[in-house]
Amino acid sequence: MSFEMPVENWRASITQVTIGATEQDGGTRERAITIGGAATLPFLAFEGETPRPIIAMEVLDEQPEGWPEPLVEAFSDVYGDPAAWAQKCVEEYGADMICLRLVSADPDETNASPDELAEHVKAVLEAVGVPLIIWGCGNYDKDNEMWPIVSQAAAGERVILASAEEDNYKTIAACALADKHVVLNESPLDINIQKQVSILLSDVGVKPENIVLYEVTGGLGYGIEYAFSILERTRLAGLGGDKMLSAPMLSVVGSEAWKVKEARLPEEEAPEWGPQVPRSILWEAATALTFLNAGTDILVMWHPEAVKLVRQATEDLFTSGNGF
Amino acid sequence: MPTAIEIYQLLPKTNCGDCGVPTCLAFAMKLAQGQASLEDCPHVTEEAAAALSDASAPPMATVTIGTGDKAVEVGGETVLFRHDEKFHHPCGLAMTLDSDLPTEELAEKAKQLGELEFERVGNMIGLDLLAVRDAGDGSFAEAAKTVAEAGGLPLALLSEDTEAMKAALEHVGDGKPLIYAATADNLDDMAHLAKQHSCPLAVKADGLEALAELSERAMDAGLEDIVLDGQPKTMGDTVQQQTIIRRAALNQKFKPLSFPTICFTDAETTEMKVLQAINCIAKYAGIVAVDFEDPTLVLPLVTERLNIYTDPQKPPQIDQGVYEVGEPTEESPVLVTTNFSLTYFLVEGDVSATKVPTWIVVVDTEGTSVLTAWANEAFTGEIIAKVVNECGIEDKVSHRNLVLPGGVAVLSGKLEEESGWKVTVGPEESSGIPSFYNEQGFK
Helix, strand or coil, X not given: CCCCCCCCCCCCCCCCEEECCCHHHCCCXXXXXXXXXXXXXXXXXXXXXXXXXXXXXXXXXXXXXXXXXXXXXXXXXXXXXXXXXXXXXXHCCCCCEEXXXXXXXCCCCCCCCHHXXXXXXXXXHXXXXXXXXXXXXXXXXXXXHHHHHHHHXXXXXXXXXXXXXXXXXXXXXXXXXXXXXXXXXXXXXXXXXXXHHHHHHHHCCCCHHHEEEEECCCCCCCCHHHHHHHHHHHHHHHHCCCHHHCCCEEEECHHHHCCCHHHHCCCCCCHHHCCHHHHHHHHHHHHHHHHHHHCCCEEEECCHHHHHHHHHHHHHHCCCCCCC | CCCHHHHHHXXXXXXXXXXXXXXXXXXHHHHHCCCCCHHHCCCCCHHHHHHHHHHHXXXXXXXXXXXXXXXXXXXXXXXXXXXXXXXXXXXXXXXXXXXXXXXXXXXXXXXXXXXXXEEECCEXXXXXXXXXXXXCCCCHHHHHHHHHHHHCCCEEEECCCHHHHHHHHHHHHHHCCEEEEECCCCHHHHHHHHHHHCCCEEEECCCHHHHHHHHHHHHHCCCCCEEEECCCCCHHHHHHHHHHHHHHHHCCCCHHHCCCEEEECCCCCHHHHHHHHXXXXXXXXXXXXXXXXXXXXXXXXXXXXXXXXXXXXXXXXXXXXXXXXXXXXXXXXXXXXXXXXXXXXXXXXXXXXXXXXXEEEEEXXXXXXXXXXXXXXXXXXXXXXXXXHHCCHHHHCCCXXXXXXXXXXXXXXXXXXXXXXXXXXXXXXXXXXXXXXXXXXXX
8 A cells, every 4th residue: 555645735825914013114123023824734844834933922011919939030020110021031031022911001900091001112112122012901991092092102013902802893903004003803712703803803994914813712721622623723714715714823821821720839739740840831831832733823921931942842843853 | 435325325214313313314424424433323234334344444443552441542533623523532641661670669650650640620630551661681571560560550562672572471461561663673573472462563663654564564464453653753743744644544544554653752851851742642642652750740741631632512511519729618708600611710710819718619500601501591599509508518618608600690589599598799700709809808
């Protein structure tokens, strides 16, 4: 019996999206990053183009509360200073992008004003040359109040504004159009809603090359199977030619992985699970690797050691040994 | 390969449902897709069975390693993506032990690994196999015996030396270990041993073409229980080989690759070994053998496996009953929610974040979330009251205050009346639990 390679002929490839703009393109980034372009499933180099995933490291614009010790050790020296934090991620840990989360916007907590939030964005833009993702606080009213000012503060930089949801997308879409940004299409683990939001964004004029998809995720052990399958289905739909699902995908890894007790608990509280390091770091890295296998293009991560491990794994995933 | 309609013509067409599928046509479609076995139909004629044997042959062999309760089944997969149906046999997880360890140490390690278990919402999960690696110093047979006795798990015997394998099988061959591995050089002898002891045989070769040739030789020698190793050199090779093998088995019905696979971890650091194993579990490996020292790092692997092999058609559920977050006392708050795992995990996570020890009463709603269960009348005042009164929480706390999810506030009157507990309406979303706890002064 002779063996024939089982090659699939996919109908389409994933849309390419460029994040960040250099001076030449009206921004101030040292370099722009193009994601997407996959012509097959992850790592199947024998079948087509498989772009390398990008790692964005997350920066909070105020001091986090209740973080587990391994994260505190990595970042406590830059707490409360998003510019210094971002710089540390880029210079020490080689982050490809910075994901700035404007947690201080939360009206139930610090409730920073739109002008103050815009200052945080400007400080990070000045501190680092990599492209940015800017994430609101999740309170629709507050986010819609802040976006025009925050988006304007980064005008021309082609940041990803996060995020547009089915019942709250108009303001963010308008800001992205006005200031030349990319929009993150967020859905609650539902491929139909994801598609619907893409349609809604298209209807208001956001072009396919300015949309990135995000399905809400869970950490390893906590619903990751849902996200895994929805990402796979989305990618298969995109490769099958569904234009509304052919955008690159982003996964939030750090905050999800570190939310679960297998990462959070120190050894004293869970001796049967062994030392918190490397357990917690592996929890984040394993969560990331699972999403990569489902097709994710951008990972948003927290711990520098987890970033390092995922980078090493990615390198190996793109290396051909004996092939097949 | 016949189409669903051709298969249907050969079935009894009685729509009796005894096969578990409502109609003969639906059953025929499942057979055509390789998602059902002809044996499921008790009424099929011999003539039809013969005609359909090719169509009904499972696309990938199921291989059993070990005997009795602890036997592990791998392979038998029918789909490339879990959302297309489900993955049938969770990949076997093995830990490797070297045969030249001192006997006592080897026995101690095997015992520890055999007993290794992690609890996950009521399920205990651990390793499935122990792999004994031949150090080439004559210790292999004794070591296999020691590990089999002390570990209590099925074995994989790792040696290319047919004499060493023969000696080991004399001790442990009755336990149906996996023989690893036949190569181009020793295949005839290894195949002979596998037949003699009725054991599954792994074949290994550098790359898939050589592997397919070797597998075909093993099939020609009369073996049916074969495990494949294409010896990938990188994680990229692994994903590609695993995918090609799965596609060759399912889409091309290419017999020599229609078997489960085995993968090993060979990275320099323990952390990278864990990630190599995660990668294999996510992408089709039949067996993953790891060889790091710290057994607690099996936790992410068994968790990954549990997730990937969860049946996507059945909502993940936890058992009805009382769960503890932290170490609750008789004063601690009592929350109630449904048994959909994701609902429970959200509530549990948000409660843990408050650091307030809490009791959570979980009501069996057949794995639906709070609002869905309410809509289906699986989460009503009467049902919740019955569970609260019968689950034993009344003996654990001195108070009678119950927190009900805010989304079903409408149930509170009936629930108070039926249960005799005072009901407080909690937040609509579990993310509101920390601020709700603050308002209530729970600590």
